[in-house]
Amino acid sequence: MYTLYYSPNACSLASHIALEEAGLPYHAHRLNFAKDEQRSADYLKHSPNGRVPALLTDRGALIESPAILAFIAQAAPEVRLAPLDDPFEFARMQGFNSFIASTVHVAYAHRRRGYRWADKEASREDMAAKMPQNMRDCFAIIEKDLFTGPFVLGENYSVADPYLFTLSDWLAGVGIDIDDYPKVADHYRCMKERPAVQRAINAERQAA
Numbered sequence: 421m422y423t424l425y426y427s428p429n430a431c432s433l434a435s436h437i438a439l440e441e442a443g444l445p446y447h448a449h450r451l452n453f454a455k456d457e458q459r460s461a462d463y464l465k466h467s468p469n470g471r472v473p474a475l476l477t478d479r480g481a482l483i484e485s486p487a488i489l490a491f492i493a494q495a496a497p498e499v500r501l502a503p504l505d506d507p508f509e510f511a512r513m514q515g516f517n518s519f520i521a522s523t524v525h526v527a528y529a530h531r532r533r534g535y536r537w538a539d540k541e542a543s544r545e546d547m548a549a550k551m552p553q554n555m556r557d558c559f560a561i562i563e564k565d566l567f568t569g570p571f572v573l574g575e576n577y578s579v580a581d582p583y584l585f586t587l588s589d590w591l592a593g594v595g596i597d598i599d600d601y602p603k604v605a606d607h608y609r610c611m612k613e614r615p616a617v618q619r620a621i622n623a624e625r626q627a628a
Contacts, residue, residue, distance in 0.1 A: 422446040423476040425463065427453050428624045431525060432473035433589075435488045436624065437582035440616035442496035450627045486517040489579035501579045509573060516572055516580045519561075524587050527554035531594065552594050559591070563601040570610065585611040 424439060424446055426432035439446045451457040451472060458470045466481040467474040475482045475491065482488050493502035503509035529536065530547040537547070562584070566572075572580035588608045591598050598605045611617050 424448050425451055425466065425472055425474040425476075426624065427451050427458070427472050428627070430472050431485055431521075431583075431586055433620060433624065434485055434579075434583040434586040435473045435475065435492065436620040437585070437617050438489050438492045438501065438579045440619050441501055441577075441579075441582070441614075442492050442499050444492065444496055448623060448627070450624070484521065485583060486514060486521050489517060489583060490514065493579045501577070503573065503576065503578065513573055513578050513580045516566055517583055519558075519566065520580075520583050520587055524555070524558040524562075527551060527558055528587070528590060528594070530554065552596060555591065555594060555596060556600075559588075559596070559601050559604060563603055567603050567607070569603050570607065572607075581607070581611060582617070585617065 422439070422444060424432070424435055426436055426448060427450065436448060451463065457463060458467075458472065463474075464470055466476060467483045469483070471483075473483070473485060473488055475488045477491075482491055490502065493499075494504065497504055502513055528551065531551040532548070537543075567584075568574040571577050572584055584604070585608060588598060588604055598608055
């Protein structure tokens with residue numbers, strides 16, 4: 421039995437969806453960020469940076485979405501949530517997930533998490549103001565260069581798809597029309613119809 425630590429509306433939704441897709445036994449443990457539960461001593465033993473997701477396994481904890489998503493795919497190889505028999509395609513999936521984690525998510529964090537990079541209020545305000553344009557630039561790259569369609573890797577669904585879905589879901593909240601990116605928009609609407617996506621979203625809403 422795995423334990424997924426998550427927070428609603430966070431990037432941990434991607435791992436939550438992947439676990440549902442994989443059919444692996446797991447327990448979802450919600451962290452209340454308003455109460456700083458992500459900074460508790462117990463949680464920091466699993467995730468030293470105090471962020472989600474974290475996945476507890478019988479061999480210890482895993483952190484960072486790309487690693488957790490790859491682990492889930494490899495833990496349920498029969499479900500084929502990754503191109504495990506094709507090193508190039510697997511690396512392409514990892515490259516996409518790394519772009520989401522290291523570029524898109526970081527750009528998004530500049531809106532409310534500027535304190536991670538700057539001490540001066542004026543610097544943080546400048547980062548927050550630039551965030552929507554940076555997100556537009558990121559999704560333009562996804563739309564034009566990184567997304568094959570109908571899924572991230574083409575015809576085959578992978579754990580890259582819930583990750584893209586999760587970040588796409590944030591666009592409306594920053595005033596970006598997803599329909600400016602037609603392929604991404606089609607992907608987002610398709611993903612919302614998947615039973616595993618609906619189960620994960622409903623579970624997080626009920627726990628919130």
